[in-house]
Amino acid sequence: MKNDTEKLLLKIESLNVSFYSKIRNMFYFILRDINIDLYNAKKIAIVGESGSGKTTLANSILLLNDERITKYSGNIIFYSAKNCCNGSYNILSTVETEKILNIQHIRGYHISMIFQDPFNALNPVVCVGEQVEEVIKIHSPDLTKKELYDKTLDLFKKVKLPEPEIIYKKYPYQLSGGQLQRVCISVALANNPEIIIADEPTTALDASLRDEILNLLTELVTKEGSSLILITHDINLIRQYVDFVYVLYAGEIVEYGLAKQIFYNPLHPYTQMLLSCYPDKSKKGKRLPTIPSELPDLFDYNFVFGKCIFVNRCEKKFSRCETKPHINFVNGQYVKCFLYEK
Ligand SMILES: Nc1ncnc2c1ncn2[C@@H]1O[C@H](COP(=O)(O)OP(=O)(O)OP(=O)(O)O)[C@@H](O)[C@H]1O
Ligand code: SF4
């Protein structure tokens, strides 16, 4: 991934995120020591099973987690290519006023988000065209009504919505799931952001639409020169769409590397198991493997901080796994597992 000719856009460094639990009256760590680099015009995926912390990670980048119960530590440094925010800005900056001012500016203008469920992402009582216009207007308040309208129709054409003038006047309930997700993609593209975060953008859609929407999204991201953070629990769905993959398990990145390496030569036992669960033609008629047991209890600090996070489910575990492995660099990819520690 590291290449001096590429411009670093986002650096997540030693990020820890914890939530307060009212029932247990304590904070517990959802994400631990997350390190991610996103370069200009690159597409990365964050994959992991349900509850691994993918949405919490996506929300952290735009400070969208519930601030009343969330604690952050580490750095999320955004290097603006649009030449503002003094060139770089730590989203987790402790200077409160600066944080609020900048995060509002960053949201939608520099970094935008596509949510899992397009039905809930849009306002049900405002027609979709006006919703797109509102997003453009926040960052371009001087545009006339006509300019906003034309820009919205252009965006609808970009995302291949048929009859944009008619779609403009529709309310969310009048559109199909696929059409709504196209509207959400147009909202995300509205201000030419440098980074688009798509949190499971196809999970709420029919299987037949998933590839179509992912194709559209990745094509547009490439065309606009943006970078993409694609979040999914389905590692196989994103095979052909991303350059780099981070595998998240119970709040820790356990493996990362070039997509083709992760897909064809996964090193971490968790990634190997995740890929082996995929129903491809070679497994026709056979029972698919499953990953035994479940995610660890995040309140169990001795487990979470003292052992390999995958030890309760790993078929390759050995005595050393009762302590914590480090990230190792092996054949061009990074893996957090004692099998690769010297
Ligand atoms: N508002 C919240 N308050 C307390 N705990 C939360 C909250 N939101 C998420 N969590 C917990 O944080 C952990 C990670 O949740 P998160 O939604 O980030 O996972 P995910 O990987 O996105 O899962 P999914 O694939 O189901 O969307 C889970 O244990 C979840 O119960
Ligand atoms: S460190 Fe041990 S338990 Fe953890 S994934 Fe590697 S082999 Fe399995």
Ligand SMILES: [Mg+2]
């Ligand atoms: Mg999620």
